[in-house]
Structures are given as C-alpha cells and as structure tokens.
Amino acid sequence: MTPPREHGAATAHVADRVREAIIRGAYPPGTRIRQEELAEETGASRVPVREALRVLEAEGLVTLVANTGAWVSSLSLGECQEIYRVRERVEPLLLRMSGPGLSGPVLDELEALAERMSASDDPEAFLELDRAFHLLTYTGTSTVVLTDLVHRLWNRTQAYRRVYTRLMDDRARRTVHDEHRLIVGALRDHDIDAAESLLAGHIRRTRRQLASHPEVFAAPEEG
Amino acid sequence: MTPPREHGAATAHVADRVREAIIRGAYPPGTRIRQEELAEETGASRVPVREALRVLEAEGLVTLVANTGAWVSSLSLGECQEIYRVRERVEPLLLRMSGPGLSGPVLDELEALAERMSASDDPEAFLELDRAFHLLTYTGTSTVVLTDLVHRLWNRTQAYRRVYTRLMDDRARRTVHDEHRLIVGALRDHDIDAAESLLAGHIRRTRRQLASHPEVFAAPEEG
DNA sequence: GCTGTTGCGATTGGATGCAATGCCCGGTAC
DNA sequence: GTACCGGGCATTGCATCCAATCGCAACAGC
Known part of the structure; x- marks a missing residue:
C-alpha cells in the first residue's frame, strides 16, 4: 500500500503534502499540527516531519513555537x-x-x-x-x-x-x-x-x- | 565552556550562526557545508543542524542536494x-x-x-x-x-x-x-x-x- | 593509454528512544 | 467562588544508531 519512496525525499514529500493541504483549505489558519499525526499520515518518522515544518515556517505557512507546537499561520x-x-x-x-x-x-x-x-x-x-x-x-x-x-x-x-x-x-x-x-x-x-x-x-x-x-x-x- | 543553552533553541542557534557566517563572508558561495562539522562546531547533534540547513535553504542561502550535501548558494x-x-x-x-x-x-x-x-x-x-x-x-x-x-x-x-x-x-x-x-x-x-x-x-x-x-x-x- | 566497473570510505537520510517542556486538571487555601 | 499551586500526561526537542547513497580510487579489460 505504501509505495516505496526514494531515499532523501521524505521531507519534501511531507512539506508538499502539508502545503497543498493548507492551500486547498483542508488546514485553515490556526489549525494545530501535531508531529506524530503528520508522521503517521505520511508514513515518515518525526525527523523529516520536523524538517518539513521548518521549511513551511520559512515560507510563512506555518508558525512554530519552541517546546509548544506548530500551527497553520494566521494573518492579521x-x-x-x-x-x-x-x-x-x-x-x-x-x-x-x-x-x-x-x-x-x-x-x-x-x-x-x-x-x-x-x-x-x-x-x-x-x-x-x-x-x-x-x-x-x-x-x-x-x-x-x-x-x-x-x-x-x-x-x-x-x-x-x-x-x-x-x-x-x-x-x-x-x-x-x-x-x-x-x-x-x-x-x-x-x-x-x-x-x-x-x-x-x-x-x-x-x-x-x-x-x-x-x-x-x-x-x-x-x- | 559551553554555556547551557535553553531547550528548543538549537536549530535557531545553528541557523543564526551559519547565516551570520555567510553574510560576514566566512563561508563564500560554493562552500561545502558538512553536517557533522557544523554539529561539532555548534555543540549540537546533526538533527538540529539538518533543520537549520532546511531553514537556510528556504531563505535561499544554502543549496541542498538530496543524498549528496549542502553548499552555500551561488547566484548567477x-x-x-x-x-x-x-x-x-x-x-x-x-x-x-x-x-x-x-x-x-x-x-x-x-x-x-x-x-x-x-x-x-x-x-x-x-x-x-x-x-x-x-x-x-x-x-x-x-x-x-x-x-x-x-x-x-x-x-x-x-x-x-x-x-x-x-x-x-x-x-x-x-x-x-x-x-x-x-x-x-x-x-x-x-x-x-x-x-x-x-x-x-x-x-x-x-x-x-x-x-x-x-x-x-x-x-x-x-x- | 584510456575507459568502464566495482568496492570501499565518507556522508547524508531516517527511525527509535529518552529527556525536557508545557498544558491541563484537580486540589487546596483564602 | 476564585486564585494559586502541584503533579501527571501529552507533546516536542534532541542525541544516538543504523541504513541508503554517493564519490572516488583502484583495478581490469580493451
């Protein structure tokens, strides 16, 4: 069921997936993003998930708070x-x-x-x-x-x-x-x-x- | 010698350090960045180092090639x-x-x-x-x-x-x-x-x- | 001499496990 | 009733370990 993805693409895969979900409206602003959940959904471990969240943070789509969590960014x-x-x-x-x-x-x-x-x-x-x-x-x-x-x-x-x-x-x-x-x-x-x-x-x-x-x-x- | 940094700041610390080094000219474009080296220099493990590299990539300062390595970005x-x-x-x-x-x-x-x-x-x-x-x-x-x-x-x-x-x-x-x-x-x-x-x-x-x-x-x- | 190949070392990618932190909830004092 | 405090649990942060990949060098064949 899980197609064996190539080595070195996990982070990009997770980031693409979340980015797409945010744009599509599946994750509206303010939505909490839990690492473990995402990991399970994407079939990756938490390490690439965390890297993906960092990428999305740099793109302004996700807001990270240390030791607390990640949310889909809101704009004023x-x-x-x-x-x-x-x-x-x-x-x-x-x-x-x-x-x-x-x-x-x-x-x-x-x-x-x-x-x-x-x-x-x-x-x-x-x-x-x-x-x-x-x-x-x-x-x-x-x-x-x-x-x-x-x-x-x-x-x-x-x-x-x-x-x-x-x-x-x-x-x-x-x-x-x-x-x-x-x-x-x-x-x-x-x-x-x-x-x-x-x-x-x-x-x-x-x-x-x-x-x-x-x-x-x-x-x-x-x- | 190593001041105990607060938990949850390792990635930001590494990213700040590398960004500053690139801007200062210590790492000119094309410089290879090795994860283990950086980890040793910053006193962190490779996990936050990799997250920092992702951040810098999203900022356009670093270029990552899967399974190969990281380099300071060059511009044409x-x-x-x-x-x-x-x-x-x-x-x-x-x-x-x-x-x-x-x-x-x-x-x-x-x-x-x-x-x-x-x-x-x-x-x-x-x-x-x-x-x-x-x-x-x-x-x-x-x-x-x-x-x-x-x-x-x-x-x-x-x-x-x-x-x-x-x-x-x-x-x-x-x-x-x-x-x-x-x-x-x-x-x-x-x-x-x-x-x-x-x-x-x-x-x-x-x-x-x-x-x-x-x-x-x-x-x-x-x- | 040149080219293609194969194997080893260096390096990156990812998973697991443990420590640290924060949040929530129940309890207690006032 | 409210405000403060403490403990347990959910979650994140990070270090270590193992697997996958790449580059390079030595070697074989032509």
Whole structure:
C-alpha cells in the first residue's frame, strides 16, 4: 500500500503534502499540527516531519513555537495588506518579464480560464480559476527568484482569499472578470505597459476591498 | 565552556550562526557545508543542524542536494539582477512605510553613517556601513512581511556586493555617497516621494553597474 | 593509454528512544 | 467562588544508531 519512496525525499514529500493541504483549505489558519499525526499520515518518522515544518515556517505557512507546537499561520488584516502591497509592486514586474514569453495557445487558455470563471458562480471554482489564471500569466519566464516569491505570496494569502470569495457580490465579481479580460487583451496586443498597470490596479483594488471586510480576519471559534 | 543553552533553541542557534557566517563572508558561495562539522562546531547533534540547513535553504542561502550535501548558494548574474529588480520595486515601498517613523536621532545616525562611509576607503567597511545605512532606514516601521523580505534579499546578495565593492572606483563610490546624502535629506524634508524615487534610482544604478562586472559572478577555483 | 566497473570510505537520510517542556486538571487555601 | 499551586500526561526537542547513497580510487579489460 505504501509505495516505496526514494531515499532523501521524505521531507519534501511531507512539506508538499502539508502545503497543498493548507492551500486547498483542508488546514485553515490556526489549525494545530501535531508531529506524530503528520508522521503517521505520511508514513515518515518525526525527523523529516520536523524538517518539513521548518521549511513551511520559512515560507510563512506555518508558525512554530519552541517546546509548544506548530500551527497553520494566521494573518492579521495588516499583514495581509502588507502582502498585497508587495504584490502590487512585484507582480507587475513579473508579468512584464513573463508577458513576451506567453505563446498563442497559452493566451487562448488564459481567455478560456477567464471565460469559465465568469460562467461559474461557485466561490471555490472562482478561487481556483483565479489562481490558475494569474499564475498562468507568469509562466512565460524562467526567472526563478521572482516566480518563487510570487507563488509564496499567493500561498500565504490563499486562505483569506477563500473566505473573501464567499463575500463577493455580483458587481465585485464582474469587475474581476472585466479586469482579467483586459489583461489578456493587453497581453495579446503586446502592450506590456498596459498589462502591468492593469494588473497593479487589479491587485490594489482587491486589497482595498479586502480592507473593507475585516471580518475575514476574525479568528474562527475553536471547534 | 559551553554555556547551557535553553531547550528548543538549537536549530535557531545553528541557523543564526551559519547565516551570520555567510553574510560576514566566512563561508563564500560554493562552500561545502558538512553536517557533522557544523554539529561539532555548534555543540549540537546533526538533527538540529539538518533543520537549520532546511531553514537556510528556504531563505535561499544554502543549496541542498538530496543524498549528496549542502553548499552555500551561488547566484548567477541573471539571478542577482532578478533580486535587484525586486529590490527596486520593494525597497522604495518599505522606505515609504518606514520614513515617517524615523526619529531625529535616527536621522542623525544615518547622516553619521553616510559620513563615516565617505571618510573610509576600506571596502569591507564600505560594505558594512552601506548595509547598516540602508537597513537603518527601514527601522521606522513595524511591518514584518516586508521587512523580512528585504532582509532576505540583502542576505542573498551580500557575497556579491562584497566582491563588487572591491572593484568600485572613486567615481562610483562618490556617487553612492551623494545618493545616500540625498536620501537622508529627503527623509529630513519629509519628502517621501523624493526619497522613494532616489532609492529606486540608487538600486537601479547599482544593478546596472553590477551587470557590467560579470566577473563578480565567476565561480572561484576550488581550493 | 584510456575507459568502464566495482568496492570501499565518507556522508547524508531516517527511525527509535529518552529527556525536557508545557498544558491541563484537580486540589487546596483564602 | 476564585486564585494559586502541584503533579501527571501529552507533546516536542534532541542525541544516538543504523541504513541508503554517493564519490572516488583502484583495478581490469580493451
């Protein structure tokens, strides 16, 4: 039943699994993570589990307290705004580097994603397609530092986007779809300046909307 | 001789020590890091050493290869340029948030640092004072995400700044000093827009100068 | 002389066991 | 009733031990 994994991959396996679970929403912010549990679930011992937790801590996804335990990181509204402000500055740069490298088929796929998004009204689908859309716009470059940074920023805020998504009204959704279509259009036109500034505005607007919903950051009741 | 450290701090202790050594230049890029050696040096066992290496890997300071070993990370010219481009966008933002929080005494200290820098002509002193200067300009805010990001970007590029510093001629140094003084001036005037754009130009110029010295990124001979 | 191979030593990866710490709960004093 | 204290248990932190892997060097074949 347990496929024999290769030697030297246990830590990465555990980290990948937990990261994925956090992003997927299976482990919401504040969730306690117990080493032994994780070890059992992943079929590893506690040593690679602990290394994985250190990795996730450095990524900002997990918070470790010495001699006490590990929890899925929570963000305050302020910290989340900080991340969005960084994204406002950094993602347009990444888009600038990526845009010229996006092939026709990828642009078609972006358009399709934007279309599917506006067709569906399931918040979880919105969340997933939105993420897929933006991250796909960043696949036109092989820059590693910048791409990695942006992925991390997305990961850290994913849980809060998930909650916020459920609060969006039709008008807010419409605006997002419009912006997405405009961004694809600018990319098609090779108007990278326009794409960059559209994206900056897109993120900035989202940040401000998020700021008007502080209830997103209320710590959920223990249950 | 070995002061009894508190329980639960071994990993952090090892990580701090290695990070400091990398920044100080004691471990240049490409240096092999052996677990047992480190364990002996720090008085810990290999378990916390391995956790520390994972942390440093996530910070980009160390490169781990499974079943093979750990090395101090090297940057290509391209990767370094990437980091500088990120810094160009992100540090002005941090300065914007920090500037209003800088007290009079801190501004005086910044001026003193800039002065000491232009007085000395030792490259190592230049390096250290430059770092101290910029990081001090970021102490006026309690933002944690952004501050941490900027520190990491500085850490990853420190080794290359060290090499480049030795290649700078008088004109290049003069320019740096002038820019530093202008930045302090703008901060004193509470002209945050000016400070931001001066800083962006400062980083951008450095990036371009660095790009014209690709020899900085040549892998040193094995020794 | 050069190339491919095989075995050994060095090093890393992971599991287990024990020590240290913190938390929770019951008890007690006020 | 509340606040403080102490002990047991759950959990984490770390050291030791063993297995897996890699690199290198000696050797055999051509």
